Amino acid sequence: MIRGTVAIVGRPNVGKSTIFNRLIGERKSIVDDTPGVTRDRIYGTVEWLTQSFHIIDTGGIQIEDQPFSEEINMQVDIAIEEADVIIFITSAKEGVMTDDMAIARKLQKSNKPVVLAVNKADNQELQMAVYEFYSLGLGDPMTISGAHGIGLGDLLDKVIELMPKKELKPYEGITSFCVIGRPNVGKSSLVNAILKEDRVIVSNIEGTTRDAIDTPFKVDDKEYMIIDTAGIRKRGKIYENIEKYSILRAMNAIERSNVVLFVIDGELGIREQDKHVAGLAHEAGKGVIIVYNKWDTVDKDEKTMNAIEKEIRAQFVYLDYAPIAFTSALTHSKVNKLIPLIDEVHDSCCMRIMTNVLNDVILDAQMMNPPKPHLGKQLKIYYASQVSVEPPTIVLFVNDPELLHFSYSRYIENKLREAFGFVGTPIRIIARKKS
Ligand code: GDP
Numbered sequence: 001m002i003r004g005t006v007a008i009v010g011r012p013n014v015g016k017s018t019i020f021n022r023l024i025g026e027r028k029s030i031v032d033d034t035p036g037v038t039r040d041r042i043y044g045t046v047e048w049l050t051q052s053f054h055i056i057d058t059g060g061i062q063i064e065d066q067p068f069s070e071e072i073n074m075q076v077d078i079a080i081e082e083a084d085v086i087i088f089i090t091s092a093k094e095g096v097m098t099d100d101m102a103i104a105r106k107l108q109k110s111n112k113p114v115v116l117a118v119n120k121a122d123n124q125e126l127q128m129a130v131y132e133f134y135s136l137g138l139g140d141p142m143t144i145s146g147a148h149g150i151g152l153g154d155l156l157d158k159v160i161e162l163m164p165k166k167e168l169k170p171y172e173g174i175t176s177f178c179v180i181g182r183p184n185v186g187k188s189s190l191v192n193a194i195l196k197e198d199r200v201i202v203s204n205i206e207g208t209t210r211d212a213i214d215t216p217f218k219v220d221d222k223e224y225m226i227i228d229t230a231g232i233r234k235r236g237k238i239y240e241n242i243e244k245y246s247i248l249r250a251m252n253a254i255e256r257s258n259v260v261l262f263v264i265d266g267e268l269g270i271r272e273q274d275k276h277v278a279g280l281a282h283e284a285g286k287g288v289i290i291v292y293n294k295w296d297t298v299d300k301d302e303k304t305m306n307a308i309e310k311e312i313r314a315q316f317v318y319l320d321y322a323p324i325a326f327t328s329a330l331t332h333s334k335v336n337k338l339i340p341l342i343d344e345v346h347d348s349c350c351m352r353i354m355t356n357v358l359n360d361v362i363l364d365a366q367m368m369n370p371p372k373p374h375l376g377k378q379l380k381i382y383y384a385s386q387v388s389v390e391p392p393t394i395v396l397f398v399n400d401p402e403l404l405h406f407s408y409s410r411y412i413e414n415k416l417r418e419a420f421g422f423v424g425t426p427i428r429i430i431a432r433k434k435s
């Protein structure tokens with residue numbers, strides 16, 4: 001479970017991105033596989049002991065047409081607004097600089113928990129520089145070295161200690177969903193269209209997390225909650241066009257949802273930026289529906305829908321489980337199909353398969369297509385058990401977990417989907433050594 005969001009701030013070259021990369025570690029991300037994404041990756045998830053949190057390197061948020069000092073200033077604003085804990089990075093090599101003092105003053109006023117880290121403290125001599133940093137008035141500075149990986153464990157302990165005692169999670173007993181996508185794909189129009197389809201809006205709940213506005217509504221006595229990603233909308237500030245800023249918002253909204261509606265602009269077609277968004281949706285382990293919006297603008301004949309579906313499948317291979325809806329928020333075409341689809345997907349996410357039924361399917365799958373031996377050893381699956389839902393997680397008890405190959409696990413997943421449906425939900429398959 002995600003505890004919250006941590007932001008890294010500091011002036012350029014103190015080592016923010018070095019530390020960011022260390023903290024998110026080697027955890028392979030689908031988003032990273034997209035060419036051109038790794039370079040500017042500035043958000044990720046940190047797992048530390050039993051805890052995890054989102055992290056953003058605000059140094060990577062480029063704010064165009066602003067003088068340099070104003071850019072840092074706005075990065076700090078975003079951190080203060082979005083983060084539960086802020087890591088403020090300085091450099092032992094350069095000591096306290098004017099920009100450090102300016103950042104410190106803002107952070108002091110914010111009342112947000114701050115961890116002051118003095119980076120580049122590569123050796124004992126440099127570690128002595130730490131005393132100077134008490135003058136920033138942000139408590140005990142911690143010495144770290146991003147380059148050498150020194151002090152990062154202590155840093156993470158401190159971050160966890162300061163993290164508010166809450167978790168980002170969906171409401172209990174209500175199907176919660178969010179609508180994510182690049183700017184202008186039609187997210188807010190879709191939300192309005194969904195709500196206008198004669199729904200009873202229960203009441204607005206303001207500020208469950210910061211200024212997100214969650215809208216509860218009922219359809220035939222069943223309760224739903226729209227988790228808003230676009231609190232930014234109402235403020236209409238400069239932030240609006242900062243994509244990376246809205247991605248952070250999206251990450252939090254996804255975490256608080258059961259089902260994610262990932263919207264593509266049908267008028268423009270699939271864009272590179274859509275892949276970041278799709279990757280986020282998939283990695284969170286939530287139910288996903290792909291919404292191809294602005295369908296009214298598409299020149300179509302009877303082949304168009306199939307062709308577009310093919311293209312979507314080719315571009316978002318890992319989202320192969322997500323159903324696709326073709327909508328128009330403008331004309332409301334097919335918007336009424338979304339709620340039943342959300343229900344279906346949420347049900348799949350929560351589906352529990354009885355152990356004996358599950359084992360029948362896995363046994364059959366193994367008999368039909370036994371795993372290929374690897375280095376002279378053959379994987380043996382003794383039995384399987386579903387250990388959790390949202391997403392459905394299946395543990396395979398095997399002779400040697402190393403022998404479970406990605407392709408075989410994929411095969412098992414497909415067999416499970418054939419047998420049980422699991423529409424719109426990722427499935428996690430874990431191999432464990434049978435004791
Ligand atoms: P950012 O601009 O704050 O994101 O800083 P970078 O992470 O890009 O780092 C700036 C420079 O400092 C790079 O050349 C890094 O290799 C270097 N650097 C980062 N951490 C350390 C460290 O712990 N010790 C030393 N000596 N150099 C570091």
Ligand code: GDP
Nearest residue numbers: 183184185186187188189293294295328329330
């Ligand atoms: P958001 O930034 O993703 O929330 O997008 P908006 O809901 O603000 O929509 C961006 C623009 O696209 C607006 O001008 C909408 O009127 C328009 N739009 C949204 N959905 C549709 C649609 O289904 N068809 C057409 N033709 N225009 C749409």
